Amino acid sequence: xxxxxxxxxxxxxxxxxxxxxxxxxxxxxxxxxxxxxxxxxxxxxxxxxxxxxxxxxxxxxxxxxxxxxxxxxxxxxxxxxxxxxxxxxxxxxxxxxxxxxxxxxxxxxxxxxxxxxxxxxxxxxxxxxxxxxxxxxxxxxxxxxxxxxxxxxxxxxxxxxxxxxxxxxxxxxxxxxxxxxxxxxxxxxxxxxxxxxxxxxxxxxxxxxxxxxxxxxxxxxxxxxxxxxxxxxxxxxxxxxxxxxxxxxxxxxxxxxxxxxxxxxxxxxxxxxxxxxxx
Numbered sequence: 001x002x003x004x005x006x007x008x009x010x011x012x013x014x015x016x017x018x019x020x021x022x023x024x025x026x027x028x029x030x031x032x033x034x035x036x037x038x039x040x041x042x043x044x045x046x047x048x049x050x051x052x053x054x055x056x057x058x059x060x061x062x063x064x065x066x067x068x069x070x071x072x073x074x075x076x077x078x079x080x081x082x083x084x085x086x087x088x089x090x091x092x093x094x095x096x097x098x099x100x101x102x103x104x105x106x107x108x109x110x111x112x113x114x115x116x117x118x119x120x121x122x123x124x125x126x127x128x129x130x131x132x133x134x135x136x137x138x139x140x141x142x143x144x145x146x147x148x149x150x151x152x153x154x155x156x157x158x159x160x161x162x163x164x165x166x167x168x169x170x171x172x173x174x175x176x177x178x179x180x181x182x183x184x185x186x187x188x189x190x191x192x193x194x195x196x197x198x199x200x201x202x203x204x205x206x207x208x209x210x211x212x213x214x215x216x217x218x219x220x221x222x223x224x225x226x227x228x229x230x231x232x233x234x235x236x237x238x239x240x241x242x243x244x245x246x247x248x249x250x251x252x253x254x255x256x257x258x259x260x261x262x263x264x265x266x267x268x269x270x271x272x273x274x275x276x277x278x279x
Contacts, residue, residue: 024278026235028187032061044272065095081126087113104149115140
């Protein structure tokens with residue numbers, strides 16, 4: 001589950017960017033201008049043995065208020081004997097409100113990637129001498145729709161988001177036995193000067209199925225399963241079109257096990273670096 005939490009955090013901060021004079025600097029309400037491409041590359045890991053995860057989000061501004069994004073991530077474990085291509089997604093964001101500092105985006109996304117048991121699009125295990133490609137037991141398909149909005153001031157930004165997700169084992173299977181979940185979060189940025197800014201975010205992901213087999217290996221079905229992910233980081237602006245950042249994160253989980261009805265912090269913490277560019 002740590003792999004899922006790590007890749008979901010990468011996705012959560014994929015649309016990152018503009019603030020004041022900077023075109024791209026880690027702001028949670030970034031929207032590229034018409035004709036501009038952007039790229040955010042992210043490398044993360046965890047102190048408790050989670051593999052290295054490399055993520056890439058590549059987007060384009062179709063118009064000043066409309067952008068599309070393709071993102072993906074790959075995983076290599078610390079022994080370098082197991083590799084996974086985790087996911088690929090296509091997203092779209094439309095700025096429905098842009099009045100002064102107030103911003104509101106409508107968001108949609110389609111993703112093929114890991115299901116709740118882990119896995120991904122492609123898995124190679126040298127230890128097991130085996131490969132999996134779009135395995136029906138390891139690949140899930142998720143449709144996402146929601147909103148993101150907030151206020152951008154001269155030195156700070158606060159943004160909230162609410163996203164509804166539907167995952168199933170087939171791309172166009174919308175049966176009731178699929179997984180329904182909500183992502184509810186708040187992200188913020190504080191600009192120290194034209195070179196340095198701080199960012200933080202917290203997101204709750206809750207599964208709305210009455211009971212969900214979140215982790216069969218640890219205790220079976222869990223009522224109100226979910227996670228809370230928190231992140232804190234700092235970004236350094238190389239110039240108006242490029243930045244580098246570093247961050248740490250942790251997760252609070254309600255996934256089952258011997259104390260199925262309790263929330264527990266994951267052991268250790270995650271850390272990562274990223275590079276963003278607008279061109």
